[in-house]
Structures are given as structure tokens and as C-alpha cells.
Amino acid sequence: MPPEPTAAASPYSRTNPFPARLLINRSLCGEDSGKDTRHFEIDLTGWGLNYEVGDSMTVWPTNDPALADEIIRTIRAKADEPVKSPSRETTLREALLRDCRITQTTPKFLKAVAERASAAPLLNDLLKPERKQDLDTYLYGMEVIDFLIEHPSIQWTAQGLVDVLAKLQPRLYSISSSLKARPNQVHFTIDVVKYESRGRQRKGVCSTFLAERAENVPIPVFPNTSKFRLPEDGNTPIIMVGPGTGIAPFRAFLQERKAVGAKGKNWLFFGSQHEHCNYFYRDELDELKRDGILTRLDCAWSRDQEGKSYVQHKMLENAAEIWKWMDSENAQFFVCGDARRMAKDVDAALRTIFQEQGGKSEEQTNEYVEKLKSDKRYKRDVY
Ligand SMILES: Cc1cc2nc3c(=O)[nH]c(=O)nc-3n(C[C@H](O)[C@H](O)[C@H](O)COP(=O)(O)OP(=O)(O)OC[C@H]3O[C@@H](n4cnc5c(N)ncnc54)[C@H](O)[C@@H]3O)c2cc1C
Numbered sequence: 027m028p029p030e031p032t033a034a035a036s037p038y039s040r041t042n043p044f045p046a047r048l049l050i051n052r053s054l055c056g057e058d059s060g061k062d063t064r065h066f067e068i069d070l071t072g073w074g075l076n077y078e079v080g081d082s083m084t085v086w087p088t089n090d091p092a093l094a095d096e097i098i099r100t101i102r103a104k105a106d107e108p109v110k111s112p113s114r115e116t117t118l119r120e121a122l123l124r125d126c127r128i129t130q131t132t133p134k135f136l137k138a139v140a141e142r143a144s145a146a147p148l149l150n151d152l153l154k155p156e157r158k159q160d161l162d163t164y165l166y167g168m169e170v171i172d173f174l175i176e177h178p179s180i181q182w183t184a185q186g187l188v189d190v191l192a193k194l195q196p197r198l199y200s201i202s203s204s205l206k207a208r209p210n211q212v213h214f215t216i217d218v219v220k221y222e223s224r225g226r227q228r229k230g231v232c233s234t235f236l237a238e239r240a241e242n243v244p245i246p247v248f249p250n251t252s253k254f255r256l257p258e259d260g261n262t263p264i265i266m267v268g269p270g271t272g273i274a275p276f277r278a279f280l281q282e283r284k285a286v287g288a289k290g291k292n293w294l295f296f297g298s299q300h301e302h303c304n305y306f307y308r309d310e311l312d313e314l315k316r317d318g319i320l321t322r323l324d325c326a327w328s329r330d331q332e333g334k335s336y337v338q339h340k341m342l343e344n345a346a347e348i349w350k351w352m353d354s355e356n357a358q359f360f361v362c363g364d365a366r367r368m369a370k371d372v373d374a375a376l377r378t379i380f381q382e383q384g385g386k387s388e389e390q391t392n393e394y395v396e397k398l399k400s401d402k403r404y405k406r407d408v409y
């Protein structure tokens with residue numbers, strides 16, 4: 027076997043990502059789950075690079091071929107027509123598969139539709155700067171294909187369409203494994219984005235690329251360094267709050283702490299919809315508890331009773347213990363997952379705990395939180 031290339035010698039970079047291979051793609055949900063959250067294991071043998079737990083991975087997806095083909099048919103073009111895409115000279119089909127964003131619209135695309143369509147008064151009106159909010163509401167759940175179907179009178183050339191589409195962007199995923207526990211691999215915990223709007227089934231580009239189209243094709247990946255790091259001292263206790271896919275980096279943290287024999291206590295707050303079908307990694311967490319690695323595990327099942335139970339409610343139920351870990355035992359506090367609501371509510375719960383348990387005023391609490399952040403004892407990886 028040839029030796030593994032070293033990081034310095036690795037030919038891979040953000041502009042030349044490593045072509046990884048899918049090893050495992052399995053559901054983390056039971057049969058009657060309303061969500062499709064999946065566990066992925068990806069082979070990195072031969073990449074010669076490194077990542078640390080807490081990092082994320084950049085993944086370059088390919089668009090859904092069925093959607094690309096539908097776009098080509100709808101504009102009555104030929105798949106092999108030559109075009110200049112945002113990154114190269116290629117064919118229309120290749121550009122729509124690999125180079126262009128073909129789901130969400132761009133202002134350039136909408137303007138082109140409004141200018142060329144014989145009847146698009148609504149769109150013309152919505153494109154006025156003062157109607158930005160109405161435009162966003164109108165566009166929610168609308169994709170490029172909807173406009174192409176709705177305005178068949180527009181004569182698109184292949185190049186004309188490619189010119190008004192944006193560049194397909196890669197996606198980031200929190201890494202859910204440790205190289206010390208799973209050498210040459212990276213694991214992800216991904217919610218597969220699927221929803222219906224205006225009578226069509228829509229699919230998130232990258233999550234469905236991995237879930238449905240990545241078997242036997244290269245998955246271009248490159249690591250993305252983060253500041254979301256375990257404490258350097260393995261004796262430092264950590265509190266981890268990771269509902270939903272937010273559990274990803276904490277699975278990696280626990281693997282790493284077990285692999286290096288770190289003695290620090292580990293407390294995980296996990297939250298999901300239903301205990302019977304959305305308890306991600308239950309067997310692994312049970313084993314980590316048995317091994318004494320996972321000191322405490324508190325789960326919030328949001329839809330198993332009247333009224334919501336969320337991770338922040340579990341935190342408040344354990345306020346005195348959290349305060350003890352943070353104030354007397356110098357613990358570090360980590361949050362991962364939804365930025366829009368969860369991370370804000372968890373932050374508010376943490377402040378309530380500091381006020382009530384620590385006897386602090388609002389101002390003292392703000393200072394305490396700022397100090398935790400500057401001491402790198404309160405870290406967030408939210409999206
Ligand atoms: C640092 C970081 C770490 C991340 N880690 C993870 C992770 O560990 N696991 C994970 O699953 N994700 C993670 N994400 C999110 C991930 O990067 C992608 O954004 C996510 O997988 C969706 O990408 P997609 O290409 O599948 O969907 P896209 O093609 O990007 O589609 C998503 C878009 O679809 C639209 N949409 C979604 N639902 C609806 C609806 N019901 N109605 C109308 N429109 C809708 C919204 O515009 C949304 O932005 C992370 C993001 C960051 C920044």
C-alpha cells in the first residue's frame with residue numbers, strides 16, 4: 027500500500043476538493059417519523075488532510091438530474107448545447123447539473139422574466155425596491171422551474187438562461203465523528219430537506235444529493251476549520267446542547283473524549299420530536315452512559331405530550347446543577363443547531379439560570395456571559 031500523503035503534500039484544496047466515497051447512508055428515524063434525518067459515513071482514504079472535532083466539512087453537491095432535464099425540456103433547448111457557465115465552457119446539461127443554482131431564483135433571473143414575459147405585471151410590480159418584503163413572501167417556495175413553466179412565451183437561449191442563474195454554492199455540515207475513533211472517515215448527521223409547495227415536491231440540493239444520488243459517485247469535500255473546540259484540558263467538564271441535527275458535533279466530541287481517555291464530565295441535552303422514532307444514536311448514547319463517558323443525558327421530546335418540551339426547559343429543570351458545573355467546576359457550555367429560534371431560547375434560559383441561581387442582576391448576567399464568551403467557555407455552532 028502506498029503511504030498516506032501528508033497534509034503538506036496533499037494535492038487537495040477548496041478549489042480542488044477531495045473526491046470522497048459514500049460508505050453508509052442510513053436513517054436515524056423510525057418508520058412513522060415526520061422527519062428524514064440521516065447518518066452518513068464517508069471514506070477519506072488517501073486525502074492526506076486532517077480535521078478536528080468541532081470542524082465542519084464543505085460538500086459540493088450536484089443538482090437533481092430530473093430537475094435539470096425538466097428545465098432543458100421546458101425551455102426547448104438541447105442538453106448538449108455549448109454554454110459558458112460561471113466556471114467553465116461546457117454543455118447546458120453539465121452547467122445545470124454542476125455549475126448553476128437551478129432551484130432558488132436570483133434577482134437577475136426575475137428581472138429577465140419580467141422584461142420578457144408578455145404578461146408578468148405582478149412580478150414587475152414586486153420587483154420595485156419598496157416591495158422587497160412582498161417579493162420575498164411571493165417567492166417563498168417558488169423555484170426557477172415555476173417561472174419557466176408559467177411563462178412559456180419567453181424564448182430562452184441556453185446561454186441566456188445560464189447567464190441569469192447564480193453559481194451553485196457548496197454546503198457546510200458539522201462533522202459528527204472523530205478521526206481518532208474512525209480513522210479515514212467523516213460522519214454527518216443531516217436533515218434531508220423535502221417539502222411541497224405549489225403542488226410540487228421540492229428537494230434541498232445537497233441533503234438530497236447525499237441521501238439519494240451520492241452512491242458510487244465522488245463526493246467533493248474539504249474541511250472547514252472552526253473555533254468550536256473541545257477544552258484543551260481533558261479534565262474540564264462540558265455541557266452540550268444539541269437538539270435535532272445539533273447533536274452532530276457532540277457525537278464527535280464524545281468519540282474524541284473516549285478515544286483520548288479524557289476524564290472531564292460530559293452532559294448532553296438532546297431534543298427531538300418523538301422518543302420512539304427520533305431518538306438519534308440512542309444505542310451509542312446508551313453505551314457511552316454505561317461506559318461512564320456520558321455523565322448525564324437529558325432529552326426533550328417536543329411532541330410526545332400536550333405542550334412543547336424543549337432543551338431549554340430541561341436546562342431550567344436542572345438549573346442548580348448547571349450553575350454548579352459552570353460556576354464551581356469551570357465547565358464549558360456548547361450549543362449547536364438551529365440559529366433562528368433554538369439558540370436564542372437556550373441563551374435566554376442560560377441567562378435566567380445565572381440570574382436565579384447566581385443571584386445576579388441583568389447587568390451582572392450580561393457581564394458574566396461576555397466573560398464566558400471571551401474565556402472561550404460559551405461556544406456556539408448555529409445555522
Ligand atoms: C456551519 C454549518 C453547519 C451545518 N451543519 C449541518 C448539519 O450538521 N446537519 C444539517 O442537516 N444541516 C447542517 N447545516 C445546514 C446545511 O449547510 C444546509 O443548509 C442544509 O442541508 C440545506 O441544504 P440543501 O442544499 O439540502 O437545501 P437547499 O437547496 O439549500 O434548500 C434549503 C432552502 O429551501 C427552502 N425551504 C426549506 N424548507 C422549506 C419549506 N418548508 N417551504 C419553503 N421553502 C423551504 C429555504 O429557502 C431553505 O433555505 C449546517 C450549516 C452551517 C452553516
Ligand SMILES: NC(=O)c1ccc[n+]([C@@H]2O[C@H](COP(=O)([O-])OP(=O)(O)OC[C@H]3O[C@@H](n4cnc5c(N)ncnc54)[C@H](OP(=O)(O)O)[C@@H]3O)[C@@H](O)[C@H]2O)c1
Nearest residue numbers: 217269270271272297298299328329336337364367368371
Ligand atoms: N439552512 C437550511 O436549509 C437548514 C437545514 C437543516 C436545518 N436547518 C435549521 O436547523 C433547524 C433544526 O433542524 P433539525 O432538523 O436539526 O431540528 P428539528 O428536528 O427541526 O428540531 C429539533 C427539536 O428542536 C425543537 N425545537 C423547535 N423550536 C425550538 C426552540 N425554539 N427551542 C428549542 N427547541 C426547539 C423541535 O421541536 P418541534 O419541531 O416539535 O417544535 C424538535 O424537537 C431547522 O428548523 C432549520 O431552521 C436549516
